[in-house]
Amino acid sequence: MHSNPVYLLPVPEFTSTWIKIYFGYCWPLHNFLKLCIQYGCYSLLRQRIDRLEDEVRENIARGMAILGPTFTLDALVECLVIGVGTMSGVRQLEIMCCFGCMSVLANYFVFMTFFPACVSLVLELSRESREGRPIWQLSHFARVLEEEENKPNPVTQRVKMIMSLGLVLVHAHSRWIADPSPQNSTADNSKVSLGLDENVSKRIEPSVSLWQFYLSKMISMDIEQVITLSLALLLAVKYIFFEQAETESTLSLKNPITSPTVTQKKVPDNCCRREPMLVRNNQRCHTVEEETGTNQERKVEVIKPLVAETDTSNKATFVVGNSSLLDISSVLATQEAEIELPREPRPNEECLQILENAEKGAKFLSDAEIIQLVNAKHIPAYKLETLMETHERGVSIRRQLLSKKLSEPSSLQYLPYRDYNYSLVMGACCENVIGYMPIPVGVAGPLCLDGKEFQVPMATTEGCLVASTNRGCRAIGLGGGASSRILADGMTRGPVVRLPRACDSAEVKAWLETPEGFTVIKEAFDSTSRFARLQKLHTSIAGRNLYIRFQSRSGDAMGMNMISKGTEKALSKLQEYFPDMQILAVSGNYCTDKKPAAINWIEGRGKSVVCEAVIPAKVVREVLKTTTEAMVEVNISKNLVGSAMAGSIGGYNAHAANVVTAIYIACGQDAAQNVGSSNCITLMEACGPANEDLYISCTMPSIEIGTVGGGTNLLPQQACLQMLGVQGACRDSPGENARQLARIVCGTVMAGELSLMAALAAGHLVKSHMIHNRSKINLQDLGTCTKKTA
Incomplete structure (x- = not known):
């Protein structure tokens, strides 16, 4: 058998060796014992274990429950069939069949007890060093078998049971019912062959002592038996004296001890932090190679325990953020002894007492007990992160709760959640967190804008977008760069109030438009923030309802919360002058936020930016692969006339929303605000001495953007802002970083417009997308984008 498991080969060798020592040598016995070993049963069990190695013990138990009855029946049938040979009357055949039955029983005993225990132990101890491969070369042998459930065939089982009953009857009839003379004759013959007689009662004295007899037997062994025993002894010596120290050092790396007085207790069944196989992801803070390659003088704050590593071929694994920036308490918590x-969840009353105990808390409860408390309504599901010792464990438990409620429990398998700094998310960015979404981030550039070069990060899943924008940046750079200006800077909030009569609403509107009224409202508004400064009020009446649009600068923040706070304070002040006024909503859709609106297109909202560039005719021909005349004509027909025919509001562009959304996602902005931020009008005209150069401009009156607050607090998004040099607040001139980012957005939009319009003019759009924007992966093969590349 070419692919036999190598660890089973010594079984017949040892068996025949000891038979040779104690009973003499029988030449066919060695090969006969090899035929008695069921290699298939070991491979079938190993095949079931390899399917999901992160739940080794459960898979072994499941495999034994399914395969055990079948192998028990097989062993019984084999013993009964081979046992027929013990009644043949041929001495050598009787000896072979007797030891054959013993070999089958020993093989069955090993398979049912020793083999599963050894497999479980070795796989648990060798997870870190296998890098996703089996510790033995069993996976290849297991893959030889077909992928099937190996369910017992009822027809085969019935045939075996009928055979077993028949063979039992044969044995019973031959040994106890029939005339025992054949057996007696066999015994007599054996006695004669040994030179014995029943009537002889004389005691025979041995010529040599017992130890000399067995020593002579051992000395007379064959060469292969000597080699087998020697190899076994050498391996035992090697493991005891050489590999023990290496094993202890490996275990010390897995469980580092930060203090000699600290002792670690190992959970016998690892039940305290076990997760279901559908939601577990691979986690390993430091590999053994990284530990041994770094300085031996380890500090407490950088030591992290190794978690058992599972198969990484289909697991989503990401590391987000710098561990040194994490809360030191959570880092130290992971270093404490388990x-x-x-194993079984305790009663809810006892679990609640442990949870409310200040000295114990959630870390003394298992995941199953926490889930039990959530199901019993003792713990709100949305408070899991705050009640657990780490935010990540709260996310993990919520995933376990959610998986049981989904039609496809494995849906969350490829949604990563480990190694993320959730302390920056809680209370700021998201609630009921179950993970995070990795999105590819590309870079377009350099973008030459206002005499500076920028590498622009773009997070997108649309093919050709980054490449097209990058081509536009190259064309702008070859043309000498682009120029930009900030036209206005003011975030808005438009509440709606109601008065008893429409005439009363008109009276309030008139008072707000007076210098006295504006001064009173501005003083109340400005008192709420050191950055918010009310610029103007825009009012409108619809019957008794009065809509007031507050506009104010907000520094480097996008400013919605800041402006809302000032608006609420100003309305309270307004009520003091007009007690009959009723505040219906602090946001009356007169802002307007995250909805298409002409008021944003006309009045502006956030940052209003204009950007322009001149592209030489040579660059238009060689880089953009078209002509100035063609691009001007397509721009008029598409962006101006086409959008007007569609009744568009602020949509006089080719694809400004593409670029705006990609930059917003990469830089931690509110992606929903691309609705108003993508308002843009793209203009093109011929210029230059021969009217062959291309003049292009993009005007965007409502870019809602900021560099502090919200998603800009997350570390990956901060990295993208640092690429542009606008991360955080500007100390020298508050608000300058946000304005600079708005100019970069407008300049990148112009680069994208330039490239797309050129592709349309040259007829290359469909051709390029057929080549570069088509998925080439099998949709049935999920998770290929999140495979670990290490």
Whole structure:
């Protein structure tokens, strides 16, 4: 058998060796014992274990429950069939069949007890060093078998049971019912062959002592038996004296001890932090190679425990953020000794007492017990992160709760959640967190804008977008760069109030438009923030309802919360002058936020930016692969006339929303605000001495953007802002970073417009997308984008 498991080969060798020592040598016995070993049963069990190696013990138990009855029946049938040979009357055949039955029983005993225990132990101890491959070369042998459930065939089982009953009857009839003379004759013959007689009662004295007899037997062994025993002894010596120290050092790396007085307790069944196989992801803070390659003088704050590594071929694994920036308490918590917890969940009353105990808390409860408390309404599901010792564990438990409610429990398998700094998310960016979404981030550039070069990050899943924008940046750079200006800077909020009569609404509107009224409202508004400064009020009446649009600068923040706070304070002040006024909503859709609106297109909102560039005719021909005349004509027909025919508001562009959204996602902005931020009008005209150069401009009156607050606090998004040099607040001139980012957005939009319009003019759009924007992966093969490349 070419692919036999190598660890089973010594079984017949040892068996025949000891038979040779104690009973003499029988030449066919060695090969006969090889035929008695069921290699298939070991491979079938190993095949089931390899399917999901992160739940080794459960898979072994499941495999034994399915395969055990079948192998028990097989062993019984084999013993009964081979046992027929013990009644043949041929001495050598009887000996072979007797030891054959013993070999089958020993093989069955090993398979049912020793083999599963050894497999479980070795796989648990060798997870870190296997890098996703089996510790033995069993996976290749297991893959030889077909991928099937190996369910017992009822027809085969019935045939075997009928055979077993028949063979039992044969044995019973031959040994106890029939005339025992054949057996007696066989015994007599054996006695004669040994030179014995029943009537002889004389005691025979041995010529040599017992130890000399067995020593002579051992000395007379064959060469292969000597080699087998020697190899076994050498391996035992090697493991005891050489590999023990290496094993202890490996275990010390897995469980580092930060203090000699600290002792660690190992959970016997690892039940305190076990997760279901559908939601577990691979986690490993430091590999053994990284530990041994770094300085031996390790500091407490950088030591992290190794978690058992599972198969990484289909697991989503990401590391987000710098561990040194994490809360030191959470880092130290992971270094504490694991707490021994009961396997079965304890009663809710006892769990609640442990949870409310200040000295114990959630870390003394297992995941199953936490889930039990959530299901019993003792713990709100949205408070899991705050009640657990780490935010990540709260996310993990919520995923376990959610998986049981989904039609496809494995849906969350490829949604990563480990190694993320959730302390920056809680209370700021998201609630009921179950993970994070990795999105590819490309770079377009350099973008030459206002005499500076910028590498622009773009997070997108649309093919050709980054490449097209990058071509536009190259064309702008070859043309000498682009110029930009900030036209206005003011975030808005438009509440709606109601008065008893329409005439009363008109009276309030008139008072707000007076210098006295504006001064009173501005003083109240400005008192709420050191950055918010009310610029103007825009009012409108619809019957008794009065809509007031507050506009104010907000520094480097996008400013919605800041302006809302000032608006609320100003309305309270307004009520003091007009007690009959009723505040219906602090946001009356007169802002307007995240909705298409002409008021944003006309009045502006956030940052209003204009950007322009001149592209030489040579660059138009060689880089953009078209002509100035063709681009001007397409721009008029598409962006101006086409959008007007569609009744568009602020949509006089080719694809400004593409670029705006990609930059917003990469830089931590509110992606929903691309609705108003993508308002843009793209103009093109011929210029230059021969009217062959291309003049292009983009005007964007409502870019809602900021560099502090919200998603800009997350580390990956901060990295993208640092690429542009606008991360955080500007100390020298508050608001300058946000304005600079708005100019970069407008300049990148112009680059994207330039490239797309050129592709349309040259007829290359469909051709390029057929080549570069088509998925080439099998949609049935999920998770290929999140495979670990290490």
